[in-house]
Amino acid sequence: MFRRIIVEDWERITALLGWFLFAFVFISSTVRAIRMPKEAVRRMENLPFERESHE
Amino acid sequence: MTPSAKTLDTHPNAAKIRITYNDRVVRQFLLATLVWGVVGMLVGVLLATQLAFWQANLNTSWLTFGRLRPLHTNAVIFAFVGNMLFAGVYYSTQRLVKARMASDALSAIHFWGWQLIIVAAAITLPLGFSRGKEYAELIWPINIAVAVIWLVFGWNFFWTLRRRNERTLYVAVWFYIATVITVTVLYVVNHLQIPTSLTHAYPVFGGVQDALVQWWYGHNAVAFFLTTPVLGIMYYFVPKAAGRPVYSYRLSIVHFWSIVFLYIWAGPHHLLNTALPSWLQSLGMVFSLMLWAPSWGGMLNGLLTLRGCWNRVRTEPVLQFFAAAITFYGMATFEGPLLSIKSLNALSHYTDWTVGHVHSAALGWNGFMAAGMIYWLVPRLWNRELYSKNWAQMHFWLGMVGILLYVAAMWVSGITQGLMLSATKEAGSVLAYPNFLDAVTSTRWLMHMRALGGALYMAGFILMGWNIFKSIRGAAPLENHVEVVPEPVEAASRLGLKSGFLNPPVLYSLGLILCAIGWGTLSGLAGGLCLWGMIAVVVVTLIHKEVTGTLWTEWYDRLLANALPFSALTTVAMLVGGVVQLLPTILMDKNRHQEGINMEPYSALQLYGRDLYVQEGCYNCHSQMIRTLAGDVLRYGAYSKIGESIYDYPFQWGSKRTGPDLARIGAKYPNIWHYHHMRDPRQISPGSTMPAYPWLFSKEADLSVLPNRIAVLRKLGVPYPEQSDAEILADAKADAERIAADLGTAGAPINPNREIVALIAYLQRMGKSNARPLAEAPTAAPATK
Numbered sequence: 001m002f003r004r005i006i007v008e009d010w011e012r013i014t015a016l017l018g019w020f021l022f023a024f025v026f027i028s029s030t031v032r033a034i035r036m037p038k039e040a041v042r043r044m045e046n047l048p049f050e051r052e053s054h055e
Numbered sequence: 056m057t058p059s060a061k062t063l064d065t066h067p068n069a070a071k072i073r074i075t076y077n078d079r080v081v082r083q084f085l086l087a088t089l090v091w092g093v094v095g096m097l098v099g100v101l102l103a104t105q106l107a108f109w110q111a112n113l114n115t116s117w118l119t120f121g122r123l124r125p126l127h128t129n130a131v132i133f134a135f136v137g138n139m140l141f142a143g144v145y146y147s148t149q150r151l152v153k154a155r156m157a158s159d160a161l162s163a164i165h166f167w168g169w170q171l172i173i174v175a176a177a178i179t180l181p182l183g184f185s186r187g188k189e190y191a192e193l194i195w196p197i198n199i200a201v202a203v204i205w206l207v208f209g210w211n212f213f214w215t216l217r218r219r220n221e222r223t224l225y226v227a228v229w230f231y232i233a234t235v236i237t238v239t240v241l242y243v244v245n246h247l248q249i250p251t252s253l254t255h256a257y258p259v260f261g262g263v264q265d266a267l268v269q270w271w272y273g274h275n276a277v278a279f280f281l282t283t284p285v286l287g288i289m290y291y292f293v294p295k296a297a298g299r300p301v302y303s304y305r306l307s308i309v310h311f312w313s314i315v316f317l318y319i320w321a322g323p324h325h326l327l328n329t330a331l332p333s334w335l336q337s338l339g340m341v342f343s344l345m346l347w348a349p350s351w352g353g354m355l356n357g358l359l360t361l362r363g364c365w366n367r368v369r370t371e372p373v374l375q376f377f378a379a380a381i382t383f384y385g386m387a388t389f390e391g392p393l394l395s396i397k398s399l400n401a402l403s404h405y406t407d408w409t410v411g412h413v414h415s416a417a418l419g420w421n422g423f424m425a426a427g428m429i430y431w432l433v434p435r436l437w438n439r440e441l442y443s444k445n446w447a448q449m450h451f452w453l454g455m456v457g458i459l460l461y462v463a464a465m466w467v468s469g470i471t472q473g474l475m476l477s478a479t480k481e482a483g484s485v486l487a488y489p490n491f492l493d494a495v496t497s498t499r500w501l502m503h504m505r506a507l508g509g510a511l512y513m514a515g516f517i518l519m520g521w522n523i524f525k526s527i528r529g530a531a532p533l534e535n536h537v538e539v540v541p542e543p544v545e546a547a548s549r550l551g552l553k554s555g556f557l558n559p560p561v562l563y564s565l566g567l568i569l570c571a572i573g574w575g576t577l578s579g580l581a582g583g584l585c586l587w588g589m590i591a592v593v594v595v596t597l598i599h600k601e602v603t604g605t606l607w608t609e610w611y612d613r614l615l616a617n618a619l620p621f622s623a624l625t626t627v628a629m630l631v632g633g634v635v636q637l638l639p640t641i642l643m644d645k646n647r648h649q650e651g652i653n654m655e656p657y658s659a660l661q662l663y664g665r666d667l668y669v670q671e672g673c674y675n676c677h678s679q680m681i682r683t684l685a686g687d688v689l690r691y692g693a694y695s696k697i698g699e700s701i702y703d704y705p706f707q708w709g710s711k712r713t714g715p716d717l718a719r720i721g722a723k724y725p726n727i728w729h730y731h732h733m734r735d736p737r738q739i740s741p742g743s744t745m746p747a748y749p750w751l752f753s754k755e756a757d758l759s760v761l762p763n764r765i766a767v768l769r770k771l772g773v774p775y776p777e778q779s780d781a782e783i784l785a786d787a788k789a790d791a792e793r794i795a796a797d798l799g800t801a802g803a804p805i806n807p808n809r810e811i812v813a814l815i816a817y818l819q820r821m822g823k824s825n826a827r828p829l830a831e832a833p834t835a836a837p838a839t840k
Contacts, residue, residue: 017635018338020571022316022345024564025628029312032611033305040612045300047151047225048291050537 072220075536076149080162082436082532084142085429087170089520091138092425094177095130096513102127103506106713107499109744117181119746120713121672125192126180131417132190132280134173139425140284141169141208144231146432147291148212151228152219153539161211168204172197184254187669187705188269190276191245195256198246205242209235216618220541223616226307230287232622233315237279237629244633245272249771251764255666259771260641262701263330266708267640271322271633278318281416285424286314286353289381292428293360296373302359306352313349315625317342319632324395327404328682329708330697336397338636343395350388357381372447376427379455383419387412401684402473405712407498411465418458418512426450426519433526438533442525450515450522457512464504471498476712477686486689491715496742556620559599560610566592652698656773657820659761659787664817666764667810669705671748678709679718679821692719692822699822702773714745719822726794727801729815751811758787758808790816 105111105120112118149156156162175197185192193201212235216228224232245268248256260268294301301307323331323339358381361368368374390412394403403409430447434440441447475494478487488494570592573585614621657665668674679700681691688694695718700706709716724732731738734752736745762780769775778786788807794815795807805812 017572018320018342018632020568021631022313022342024568025312025316026309028564030309033308036305036308041304044223044225045294045304047221047223048147048227048294049300050150050153050539 071538071540073536073538074149074153074155074220075534076146077156077159077162078146078436078533078535080156080159080166081142081146081432083166084138084145085432085436087166088135088138088142088425088429089523091130091134091173092422092516093513093520095127095135096509096516098123098127098130100506100509100513103502103509105746106744107502107506109746112746114747114749116183116748116750119671119748121675121746122181122183122185124675125185125189125672126177128190129176129180129192130173132276133176136281136285136417136421136425137169139421139428140234140280140288141165142432143288143292143428144212144234144284147227147288148215148231150537151221151225151291152216153221153537153541154215154219156211157214157218158211161207161214165204165208165211168200168207172200172204175200179254183670183672185670185672186246186248186256186258187672187674187707188245188258188265189674189710190273191269192672194254195246195248195250196253198242198248202239202242202246205235205239209239213618213622220539222542224618224621225291226301226304226311227287227290229311229621229625230283230290232618233311233625233629234279234284234287236622236626237275237283237315237319240626240629240633241272241275241279245269249767251767252760255760255764257704257764257767257771261704261771261773262706263332263697264641264643265704265706266326266329266331266700267323267335267637269706270325271319271637274322274325275319277416278314278321281421282318283314285421286310288424288428289353289357289377292431293357293377293381296371296377296427296431297361297364297367299360299363302356302362306356310349310353310356312628314346314353315628316632317346317349319629320636321346321395322636324400325710326708327395327397327400328684329680330695330700332640332697335636335640340395340397343392346388347392350391351385354381354385354388357384372441372444372451373427373431375448375451376423376430379451380420380423380427383415383423383458387416387420390415401682402477403469404682405678405710406469406472406476407465407501407711408469408473410711411462411469414465415458415462418454418461422512422516423454426454426516429519429523433523435535436533437527437530439526439530442522446518446522450518453515453518454512457508457510457515460508460511461505462508464501464508468498468501468505471501472712476690477684479685479689483685484689486686489690491690492740492742495713495744499744556623558610559596563592563596563599567596652696652701654698654702656702656768656775658790658816659758659765659783660790660813660816661820662764662768662817663756663758663761663787664813664815665703667751667814668817669707673717674707674709676709676711676713676745678712678716679703680708681716681718687716691716702768704768704771704773714743717818717821721819721821721823723822725801726797726815726819727803729818730798730801730803730805730811733811733814748811751814752805752809754810755808756791756810756813758784758791761787787813794819 101111101118102120102123105123112120112123116122145156145162172193176193179194179197180192184194186194212231216224216232245258247259249259250256258265290301290307320342321339323335324343325339327336327340329336358378361374361378364374368378394400394409394412430441472494475488475497476491479485480487567589570585570588574582574589577585614624656662679695681687681693681695683694699718700708728739732740733748735747736743762783765775765778765783791807791812794812795805798805798812798815
């Protein structure tokens with residue numbers, strides 16, 4: 001009764017493209033974040049703590 | 056080089072430079088946040104009051120719900136949160152990259168230009184100049200001003216990054232980069248239009264295409280205007296206020312890339328169960344559900360940054376606001392994906408539940424982050440302690456109680472509306488509450504509660520304004536400076552666009568992704584070849600890496616130190632989702648039948664009436680989309696097909712039903728019914744909260760605009776027949792005279808050139824599409840009752 005027409009079959013590829021792309025980015029950014037050297041992490045996370053004239 | 060940056064130490068190995076930050080622009084944006092915050096909330100409280108007492112519109116055209124609601128949303132999003140995020144971005148970026156903003160002039164142009172735009176919006180929207188698209192209502196001359204001022208901001212921002220004295224880019228700056236780029240693309244695409252006059256234009260997309268583009272924009276306005284810059288602000292200001300680094304910098308990296316890649320796909324969840332093709336609905340739902348992970352990762356990262364200082368949260372208002380704001384971020388980003396589940400959305404969509412969800416995020420996440428940031432910044436920008444910590448705490452509790460009252464009212468109201476409007480009896484064949492007004496009247500007490508909650512929140516915000524005023528009165532603005540050893544990006548680690556993308560890691564990754572897609576989508580020999588292609592790419596990658604002995608992670612490290620390729624990668628991330636989602640529907644042939652419908656264009660008078668419908672903001676309370684749900688079909692008629700709105704510029708599917716759906720209102724009632732209903736809705740529908748529209752009965756319709764408007768629509772592909780201007784006007788007048796004569800016969804004589812006549816012409820056309828079902832058209836299953 002409430003059948004909704006899907007326009008074209010080829011458009012299904014887009015969902016797969018999205019999946020593969022996101023999976024790739026997620027996995028690679030996670031791996032890279034985990035393997036980030038400790039010194040680099042420490043340096044980056046302390047960037048907001050530059051002392052200013054009023055501090 | 057700005058004059059304030061001068062070398063202090065000439066020793067070659069320890070040359071320090073002194074940087075005086077441009078905090079003037081931060082102060083300006085901060086004060087503008089307070090002013091526009093009050094304006095946006097005041098309009099919101101007035102609107103909430105109108106839902107309880109319709110008389111609160113004072114029977115004037117410019118205070119009606121339809122015209123004021125766009126002012127409320129635009130004021131809160133672009134004026135309140137906009138000014139807040141600019142203050143935060145200007146303050147934190149300068150410190151994170153150890154450089155003054157590149158141009159004081161551009162900063163000033165940005166500030167004053169943005170305020171002028173807000174003033175223009177505050178004037179034009181109540182006057183009824185609207186594009187009829189949510190959060191994108193401003194007319195085209197203002198759109199151009201927004202684009203120019205945004206580019207000024209972007210130019211100044213990237214110029215500052217280029218002149219930075221810090222080699223790497225902190226994660227907050229990544230979020231700002233994503234904001235600048237994505238908002239530019241979203242805004243431009245959703246505001247593509249062809250003007251018909253100085254105050255009117257038609258969007259280049261219509262119907263389902265417009266719906267898709269609009270919610271790609273609308274959802275990502277939430278994502279990249281209300282979320283990513285505020286996340287950047289969170290990653291800078293929360294560690295500063297807590298006095299300790301972010302809980303996990305590694306998690307913030309995953310948070311960033313996941314948010315940027317995922318958010319852009321989720322827009323179709325605003326169109327679930329509608330005429331949107333189902334593959335897009337599935338795409339929107341699945342990607343929305345995936346957003347749970349990065350959103351909660353970010354929330355936990357923010358909250359855990361407060362580890363070890365929770366005792367201070369009890370006494371320090373700044374930390375109180377930040378902790379509550381991040382908690383609201385978590386709650387809102389839990390609720391968002393939940394509401395994107397198709398079956399739950401069937402209940403929640405078009406009801407107050409969505410309104411409550413949006414307000415828990417806007418008031419809790421954005422509003423409280425703004426408050427925390429402002430309380431933290433004021434002593435540092437004016438060198439004065441906060442006038443009263445007690446007032447700040449009172450603000451917190453007023454705001455908190457206000458949000459809870461508001462959101463609780465909207466949950467109860469939304470679920471009640473959803474259940475009542477979809478309830479059936481007699482084995483699902485009859486509506487349990489056939490009168491739409493039953494849902495309106497039974498939730499009216501909740502509208503009082505909603506107004507009270509909003510008023511309490513606003514009272515807290517005004518208290519903050521007064522506290523800030525008392526704090527800074529007579530104070531001399533502080534010129535903050537810092538002495539740093541510059542760490543410019545070394546030549547060896549510079550990465551251009553070409554070397555940023557044409558390198559082994561990127562090319563091998565691309566090959567792997569393409570082969571994976573081929574393997575997933577192709578069958579037979581081609582699919583098999585793609586599988587072997589994947590294996591081959593992996594093997595070649597390993598051999599290449601072994602032979603050359605290079606560390607490809609260096610590429611990523613260099614990317615983070617080079618704003619240009621980093622920005623380009625972020626753009627690609629955002630564009631892929633947008634293009635994949637939009638292109639197939641945009642390429643659709645509008646003139647071909649869609650689901651068995653091949654539309655006839657609106658007549659000239661109907662078109663004029665439709666433009667009035669858009670101008671009055673009727674879409675703020677009425678949808679034009681009967682979903683594929685039993686409750687909708689039983690109440691309003693056969694579900695809406697794509698083809699029925701294909702020539703609607705702009706589409707008017709709506710997002711909230713304060714009143715009933717109008718997709719098939721045409722010919723349901725006689726002309727005289729609409730005449731009386733528009734003049735006094737309560738005469739026809741006792742208990743209705745709809746405003747009366749007396750000005751439509753006295754204002755003359757300016758039909759002379761029609762030939763030009765039809766010419767523009769013809770350019771956009773609407774198949775209007777070739778007609779001279781005189782013929783178009785004669786047709787419109789003939790239609791008007793016919794309707795006026797009918798009204799006269801029914802006892803309501805009226806001049807045919809009044810606007811109400813044109814509006815009735817449009818209302819009577821809705822759902823009566825003059826569609827020409829084609830023999831070869833695929834047959835949509837008939838809706839049954």
